Amino acid sequence: MEKKRSRIQIINQQKVLEAGTEIFAKYGFRGATIDQIAEVAGMSKPNLLYYFKNKKEIYIGVLEQTLNKWLQCLMEWEVTGTPEETITNYIEKKFEFSRDHTAGSRVFANEILEGAPILKTLLGEDLKRLVDEDTRVIKGWIKDKKIRPIDPVHLIFMIWAVTQHYADFSAQIETLTGKTLADEVFYKQAKKTVTQIILNGVLI
Amino acid sequence: MEKKRSRIQIINQQKVLEAGTEIFAKYGFRGATIDQIAEVAGMSKPNLLYYFKNKKEIYIGVLEQTLNKWLQCLMEWEVTGTPEETITNYIEKKFEFSRDHTAGSRVFANEILEGAPILKTLLGEDLKRLVDEDTRVIKGWIKDKKIRPIDPVHLIFMIWAVTQHYADFSAQIETLTGKTLADEVFYKQAKKTVTQIILNGVLI
DNA sequence: CAAATAATTTACCGTATGGTAAAAATATAC
DNA sequence: GTATATTTTTACCATACGGTAAATTATTTG
Numbered sequence: 001m002e003k004k005r006s007r008i009q010i011i012n013q014q015k016v017l018e019a020g021t022e023i024f025a026k027y028g029f030r031g032a033t034i035d036q037i038a039e040v041a042g043m044s045k046p047n048l049l050y051y052f053k054n055k056k057e058i059y060i061g062v063l064e065q066t067l068n069k070w071l072q073c074l075m076e077w078e079v080t081g082t083p084e085e086t087i088t089n090y091i092e093k094k095f096e097f098s099r100d101h102t103a104g105s106r107v108f109a110n111e112i113l114e115g116a117p118i119l120k121t122l123l124g125e126d127l128k129r130l131v132d133e134d135t136r137v138i139k140g141w142i143k144d145k146k147i148r149p150i151d152p153v154h155l156i157f158m159i160w161a162v163t164q165h166y167a168d169f170s171a172q173i174e175t176l177t178g179k180t181l182a183d184e185v186f187y188k189q190a191k192k193t194v195t196q197i198i199l200n201g202v203l204i
Numbered sequence: 205m206e207k208k209r210s211r212i213q214i215i216n217q218q219k220v221l222e223a224g225t226e227i228f229a230k231y232g233f234r235g236a237t238i239d240q241i242a243e244v245a246g247m248s249k250p251n252l253l254y255y256f257k258n259k260k261e262i263y264i265g266v267l268e269q270t271l272n273k274w275l276q277c278l279m280e281w282e283v284t285g286t287p288e289e290t291i292t293n294y295i296e297k298k299f300e301f302s303r304d305h306t307a308g309s310r311v312f313a314n315e316i317l318e319g320a321p322i323l324k325t326l327l328g329e330d331l332k333r334l335v336d337e338d339t340r341v342i343k344g345w346i347k348d349k350k351i352r353p354i355d356p357v358h359l360i361f362m363i364w365a366v367t368q369h370y371a372d373f374s375a376q377i378e379t380l381t382g383k384t385l386a387d388e389v390f391y392k393q394a395k396k397t398v399t400q401i402i403l404n405g406v407l408i
Numbered sequence: 409c410a411a412a413t414a415a416t417t418t419a420c421c422g423t424a425t426g427g428t429a430a431a432a433a434t435a436t437a438c
Numbered sequence: 439g440t441a442t443a444t445t446t447t448t449a450c451c452a453t454a455c456g457g458t459a460a461a462t463t464a465t466t467t468g
Contacts (some may be wrong), residue, residue, distance in 0.1 A: 008445070026318055030235030033425060035423085047446055049427070106317050109372070113310050113317075114230055117374040123379045131380055134248060148404065150327030153381060154397035161369030162362050168313070169365075171320040174333055175327045193358035200352065212415070212465085237455060251416055253457070414465065425454075434445065 013051050015041045021063040025106035029059050066104035073097045074130050083141045088195055094163035095191045099181040105167035147202045164193050217255050219245045224266040229310035233263050270308035277301045278334050287345045292399055298367035299395045303385040309371035351406045364399050
């Protein structure tokens, strides 16, 4: 039975999770230090450790929060429309996520680069279910000859890859174009081009 | 004037670079330790530091080697053929790179996640030139109405994103599909699907 | 084979980092 | 306002880590 969290607890735990997201995004679990996180969170290290008993707990908290947001984003799409509407909406949602949760996206990337030691199980369960569901929908479209016969799983990976790329590789993108997803015009142009290519790529 | 390197020097420096690639791929610069690299390289830490004067030198060595391979891969495409041939060949080259240089690809990803502190300059010079060149070629195709009018730079990012994804996120892909690019059938299927979607996406 | 050079090991050092104990300060409940 | 519980700070500790010095062993060169 969890004791109910005080007002200060709620505020400070959230502060730590946000600071943790920022630091883990840059340096991964091993590379991040509690001192860095504490500094960003605006509190002393022992004070931080009063809220999270060790580094791993902060990390798990950050991962959980991020994964939940991501899964929610993946679930939010409407399957009722045409393939064109559905795919457009799906890409839009993922682009929004990359723009609005850039740091979280990178924490995720770092975790997977380290071999997904913490997330592996969750990915194999929750995410697998979502992928299987999406795959079924796409296979239905193919059967009904609404889209070309492509391998669903690779289409899904393509969309994830591209949208994630704009978040994770924004340092590279910024160096090459001078822009990031924070730039409204660039954002729209990226989304439009990607949507266009994928739609033309799969629609008959 | 550099003294010429001995046989043992050449072998051991290469061993260190390979070990470094493996470790930096997983943990990034900050998260990697010299001890880990030394262990993988099969030598003691002081022995390793006889060949590279500090951690950063190993890292720079690894980055240089990887970037050179990547730039070479990007330069190797033939622009003389049709857009269809050229794009197919380009995607193929990038897929090959992801499969054959998975660890290097991840070192690169980690560096960019950390904000590309070392690579920023090089990306802004060498890579920028390549992108500008590719952009010009693609713009030519658009002008000649050989492909649809899409934003060249986002097409390039799409191809990079997808191919890189199979290297960087293979832990996730493996959890979801049970396969990696090392699996011949999976490799061909991924390449085929991606090529198909992109070609249909851009060709008129 | 001996001298010179290169490679490797052993034994360290200072700092950074994860984490703790206990006191001090602050907020909350009565 | 006082007692209680919560929060924060101060002062630490042990270990991990980056790096060095010097002695030892192996290799090359004449």
